[in-house]
Amino acid sequence: MLAYERTGSGEPLLLIHGIGHRRQAWAPVVERLAGEFEVITLDLPGHGESPAFEPAGRTVRAAVTDELNALRVELRVERPHVAGNSLGGLLALEMADAGHARSVTALSPAGFWIGKADYLYVRGLFAGVQTVARPLAPVASTVLRNSTARTLAFSWLAAxxxxxxxxxxxxxxxNMVASRAAIRTFFGAAYRYPGTVGTDVPTTIAWAARDLTLLPYQALEARRRVPNAVHRWLPGCGHVPMSDDPDLVAEVIRETTRTQQPA
Known part of the structure; x- marks a missing residue:
């Protein structure tokens, strides 16, 4: 079973992090939403405190879908609001396609690269980050107290x-080091978003204007392929916008959940 936390009360809101991250990425947003929603954060397979990722003969896509469905059953949450970042944004969109999401907020979602160069760029970026993270991890608690060091280490994720x-x-x-096997598995089975969310699911795709991971021009591809969604920018934010502007991210999620029909 995937590791998770439940906080607050109200309609269920499931938050899904991106590849190489963990559920704590949402912490700045959780504290802003827990007064209105029952907020559920999870660790994807092979990340954080969740078990190692074992597709066990299934495709990676099917295995992750099974894990998310099993968590919904365990939590007795049939159709939550869902927000996701990066890989989590792609998974959130697919939950809507399957009829398992009441609304979707996708923050710089994966699956909208235009050509092979986009895919090779982000895979190479993660390979470089992991090369740096392995020797850094044992001394990170000391080195990253310095704001300049944090800037050098995380400027690819945060503005x-x-x-x-x-x-x-x-x-x-x-976590980046510990999840490297799962990262390889996910990248080895990467795919473009294959569907289009129906008009009955309020959907927002919000792209970080300073995204250095999934470059912002991919937002134009998302607009073309998911025309039923509300599309907007997150100014001043990097690929993981929750730490850059948690107030804005929380408000975008609120607006989506309050929408009765997509614009």
Whole structure:
């Protein structure tokens, strides 16, 4: 079973992190939403405190879908609001396609690269980050107390790495190393988003304007392929916008959940 936390009360809201990250990525947003929703954060397979990722003969896509469905059954949550970042955004969109999401907020979602170069770029980026993270992890709790060091280590993810909590940054570095097998598995089975969310599911695709991981021009591809969604920018934010502007991210999620029909 995937590791998870439940916080707050109200309609269920499931938050899904991106590849190489962990559920704590949502911490700045959780504290802003827990007064209105029952917020559920999870660790994807092979990440954080979840078990190692074992597709067991299934495709990676089918295995992750099975894990998310099993978690919904365990939590007795049939159709939550869902928000996801990066890989989590792609999974959120697919939950809507399957009829398992009440609304979807996808933050710089994966699956909208235009050509092979986009895929090779992000895979190479992660390979480089892991090369740096392995020797950094044992000393990260000391080194990342320095804001300049955090900027150097996390500028590919955040527009304002200096705002990251040093302890969280050190734990994120350790998680990047510990989840490397799952990262390889996910990248080895990467795919473009194959569907289009129906008009009955309120959907927002919000792209970080300063995204250095999934480059912002992919937002134009998302607009073309998911015309029923509300599309907007997250100004001043990097690929993981929850630490750059948690107030804005929380408000985008609120607006989506309050929408009765997509614009």
């Amino acid at each position: 304002h790495p200096e705002r990251l909590d040093p302890k969280a940054a050190a734990a994120d570095t350790a």
